[in-house]
Amino acid sequence: MxxxxxxxxxxxxxxxxxxxxxxxxxxxxxxxxxxxxxxxxxxxxxxxxxxxxxxxxxxxxxxxxxxxxxxxxxxxxxxxxxxxxxxxxxxxxxxxxxxxxxxxxGGAFLFTRSMTWERGCILASAVGSMQRLLETCIRYANERKQGGQSIGKYQLVASKIVDMKMRVESSRHMLYHYGWLSGHRKAVYLEAAMTKLHIADCWVKCCEDAIQIHGGYGYMTEYEIERELRDAIAGKLYSGTSEIQRNIVASMLGL
Ligand SMILES: Cc1cc2nc3c(=O)[nH]c(=O)nc-3n(C[C@H](O)[C@H](O)[C@H](O)COP(=O)(O)OP(=O)(O)OC[C@H]3O[C@@H](n4cnc5c(N)ncnc54)[C@H](O)[C@@H]3O)c2cc1C
Structure with a gap:
């Protein structure tokens, strides 16, 4: 296209x-x-x-x-x-x-229909990636010691992990809700846009938090979190940018 x-x-x-x-x-x-x-x-x-x-x-x-x-x-x-x-x-x-x-x-109709489906599903794998990042960060926060204790005991670190958990769960719920609606042949134009917008945003933020929790090691290619961030950023661009998803949501709200 x-x-x-x-x-x-x-x-x-x-x-x-x-x-x-x-x-x-x-x-x-x-x-x-x-x-x-x-x-x-x-x-x-x-x-x-x-x-x-x-x-x-x-x-x-x-x-x-x-x-x-x-x-x-x-x-x-x-x-x-x-x-x-x-x-x-x-x-x-x-x-x-x-x-x-x-x-x-009939191309515009085909495009809109297939893009709605694509938006709803394309970031499904990102939910799994965020789950893995979460587990990796919990493990690291428990193992890594600074100032005589695990870094996970610092509220500022724990709070990031809580945010990650919230993003994984909210993303999964939105994805499954979209899937349920779609499976029941209900209108999903709004839900597909919201699902894509939310997961794309959460994925990038989870990657940023994961790098921060791993400190300097998170910035090293060996830890593969920076690769995840580079992949995640594209989620805000393909299948319609996040701005376009916002436009869709706004229009569906009558704005
Ligand atoms: C990894 C990747 C894979 C891709 N795969 C494909 C593919 O297989 N097939 C395909 O056809 N395309 C593909 N694309 C292209 C993708 O769909 C476009 O990049 C995307 O739609 C944005 O178009 P653009 O790059 O021309 O940016 P532009 O449309 O020029 O937008 C530039 C900026 O302006 C903003 N903007 C534009 N219009 C508005 C508006 N109305 N309201 C608010 N903000 C606006 C955008 O959000 C963006 O921030 C892919 C892109 C990427 C990054």
């Missing part, structure tokens, strides 16, 4: 898909394509008529090595380095009409 000039304002994309006989001709470029360098099949959003705005956006399945498609550049990231990312260019790329996903002009 994302393009160099359309990120948060996703429906302002400019990649075009012009029908010619039994094929669509794609022109434009995409950026931040997760798994782009290894993908066999890409879901590409393009407009069949810019004047129609979101109603012109359509989704296409584009196979690797399609003529005119170029997976151009592997993008290096701050974190999430096991998830490769690319920039993809389309220059008169021919896509058979049967590769249109859903109906022509």
């Amino acid at each position: 994302s393009e160099p000039n359309s990120g948060s304002d996703a429906f302002s994309l400019t990649t075009t898909a012009i029908k010619k006989g039994t094929t669509y001709i794609l022109n434009g470029s995409k950026i931040f394509v997760t798994n782009g360098p290894v993908a066999d099949l890409l879901v590409v959003f393009a407009t069949v008529d810019k004047a129609r705005g979101p109603d012109g956006i359509s989704a296409f399945l584009v196979e690797k090595n399609s003529p005119g498609m170029n997976v151009a550049r592997k993008l290096e990231k701050m974190g999430l380095r096991t998830s490769p990312m690319a920039e993809v260019f389309f220059e008169n790329c021919e896509v058979p009409e049967q590769n249109l996903l859903g109906r022509e002009g």
Whole structure:
């Protein structure tokens, strides 16, 4: 979906898909394509008529090595380095009409629907990561001694661990609540945005607290907490930034 000039304002994309006989001709470029360098099949959003705005956006399945498609550049990231990312260019790329996903002009609906699902679930693994960070910090706070006692006996350290516990539990509850609602086919647009917003925030804060509790050791790559922080920061960006989740929540509150 994302393009160099359309990120948060996703429906302002400019990649075009012009029908010619039994094929669509794609022109434009995409950026931040997760798994782009290894993908066999890409879901590409393009407009069949810019004047129609979101109603012109359509989704296409584009196979690797399609003529005119170029997976151009592997993008290096701050974190999430096991998830490769690319920039993809389309220059008169021919896509058979049967590769249109859903109906022509139905791309915005498909995108909103799948993004709602993605927002609700994408940070599920972060709850597990926060749980592990919590356990690691409890262990460390009990073992590490300064001033003749375990650092966990200092209220300022214990308080951070309490905050971490609160974040893990509240994140888990929001995630499960979203899952329950979704499983019962109830509306989840608001809950998905709140779940993503909350877990993303909690994950970064848990990482910061974990580094602080480990002191200088937490800053060392060997302890792998700084890696966790670098990964966590991306959670506030992908699948809609935290600001965009706030916009969604505000709009659902009638603001
Ligand atoms: C690790 C990672 C993986 C990604 N994977 C994919 C992928 O697979 N496919 C894909 O299509 N995209 C992917 N993205 C792109 C991601 O969806 C965009 O980065 C994101 O939507 C923000 O767009 P942008 O980077 O263009 O920032 P911009 O939209 O330019 O935003 C810049 C800043 O302005 C703020 N802002 C913008 N508009 C508003 C507004 N209306 N109200 C308040 N604040 C606003 C933003 O919150 C942000 O802080 C990925 C990004 C990352 C970091």
